[in-house]
Amino acid sequence: MFRIILVCLLMLLLMPLSSGDSLQAWQKQIYDHTESFPHAALYTLQQDELLMQEMVSMQSQHYKTEPEPYTTSAQFIAVGDIMMHSPQVPSGYDAATDTYQFDAFFREVAPILKEGDWVYGNLETPLAGRERGFHGYPLFNAPDELADALKQSGFTVLSTANNHSLDQGIEGLRRTLEQLQDKELTAIGTHLSLEDANDITFIKQHDINMAFLSYTYGTNGIPIPEEMAYAVQLIEEERIIQHIQTAVAQQADVVTVALHFGAEYVREPSEAQKELAHRFIQAGADIILGSHPHVVHPYEVVTTTDEDGHPREGIILYSLGNFISNQGPAQGTPMYTDVGIIFNITIEKSFPDHTITFPTIESIPTWVHKFYDNGKRQYRVLPIETFLANKDDSFLREDEYTLMERYMKEMDEHVHQYILETPQ
Numbered sequence: 001m002f003r004i005i006l007v008c009l010l011m012l013l014l015m016p017l018s019s020g021d022s023l024q025a026w027q028k029q030i031y032d033h034t035e036s037f038p039h040a041a042l043y044t045l046q047q048d049e050l051l052m053q054e055m056v057s058m059q060s061q062h063y064k065t066e067p068e069p070y071t072t073s074a075q076f077i078a079v080g081d082i083m084m085h086s087p088q089v090p091s092g093y094d095a096a097t098d099t100y101q102f103d104a105f106f107r108e109v110a111p112i113l114k115e116g117d118w119v120y121g122n123l124e125t126p127l128a129g130r131e132r133g134f135h136g137y138p139l140f141n142a143p144d145e146l147a148d149a150l151k152q153s154g155f156t157v158l159s160t161a162n163n164h165s166l167d168q169g170i171e172g173l174r175r176t177l178e179q180l181q182d183k184e185l186t187a188i189g190t191h192l193s194l195e196d197a198n199d200i201t202f203i204k205q206h207d208i209n210m211a212f213l214s215y216t217y218g219t220n221g222i223p224i225p226e227e228m229a230y231a232v233q234l235i236e237e238e239r240i241i242q243h244i245q246t247a248v249a250q251q252a253d254v255v256t257v258a259l260h261f262g263a264e265y266v267r268e269p270s271e272a273q274k275e276l277a278h279r280f281i282q283a284g285a286d287i288i289l290g291s292h293p294h295v296v297h298p299y300e301v302v303t304t305t306d307e308d309g310h311p312r313e314g315i316i317l318y319s320l321g322n323f324i325s326n327q328g329p330a331q332g333t334p335m336y337t338d339v340g341i342i343f344n345i346t347i348e349k350s351f352p353d354h355t356i357t358f359p360t361i362e363s364i365p366t367w368v369h370k371f372y373d374n375g376k377r378q379y380r381v382l383p384i385e386t387f388l389a390n391k392d393d394s395f396l397r398e399d400e401y402t403l404m405e406r407y408m409k410e411m412d413e414h415v416h417q418y419i420l421e422t423p424q
């Protein structure tokens, strides 16, 4: 009986093979054949395996069955804190129509943001509705039109887990999520049900599947209702590591973790922050998005080794600074609180091995320009380099250009200092 099988196998060996599909059909044929000789099956199983291995190796020598390697890439864009301090609210108000519109905040950076396949920022205010009255610090409540302006300028993902998540209570949190959903903006880090909290957010672009997780150090002492502990995701190391591992198990190509943490106005992360971020990278995270200090921190690129021995790169953006706010030295907060960075990261995925690399990490310094137009206080986020190159803006004064020149130079050095320290 074994001889019959061997003959069959040899006959099959002589058959021309041209693709992986035909190899599978061929394997199936062999096992189907063995099944029709049940008492021979046990005896031949091992020999079958050996023959199969040999034939597969012969096949790969003579016929190219592996698909051609190829890559796909997508742009990930991230900014820091999106604040709505009280003087910003009237800047978008139109008394004639009694409506708000904040598109001017982001008009100058929108072309950069729109290059992103995922565009992320930290929304540090609830959208709790006009009836509650609009407020700045300490209990924020911003008009819904802020979200319209964010959508309009290219944002796709907003973290809502920060120390202001509960400024307008659970109702504020609920309404914020509803507003963002209505405007087709993905919110991460706050939830209205346990089911939603357990369901990791994935957004796939150009065949790259990105998982988004988000956590905050706290909620300014406003308690999270016990029966809704999932409403605001808090930084708890073990749980975050579990979530990262779940995201990896659910086929994430890139795991992005937003962390609202750090000391306000301090320009570098603490040792504890560094260690925590490194542990998350080690656990499987690929990008860490830090916010809260209101100033930009240097970023870091770390190499870790996965369980299977493969090296993997991780990017830690410790703090992205203020993207928009009323803060700045002229408003009584420290230097650099009016500066942010837009990070534009190229993510490349190689097939067939599915490895992820970051070939370029671009950092674009931005400055919040506060000015008066027709007697009304206005705000706009300016990409510093572009405005310095043209120097033809009718609202910018000479001393403001000088300040932007200083910021451009200092931010470039500041943000890259950890990269320069690391020998290449």
Ligand SMILES: [Zn+2]
Pocket: 124, 162, 163, 164, 260, 291, 292
């Ligand atoms: Zn904060």
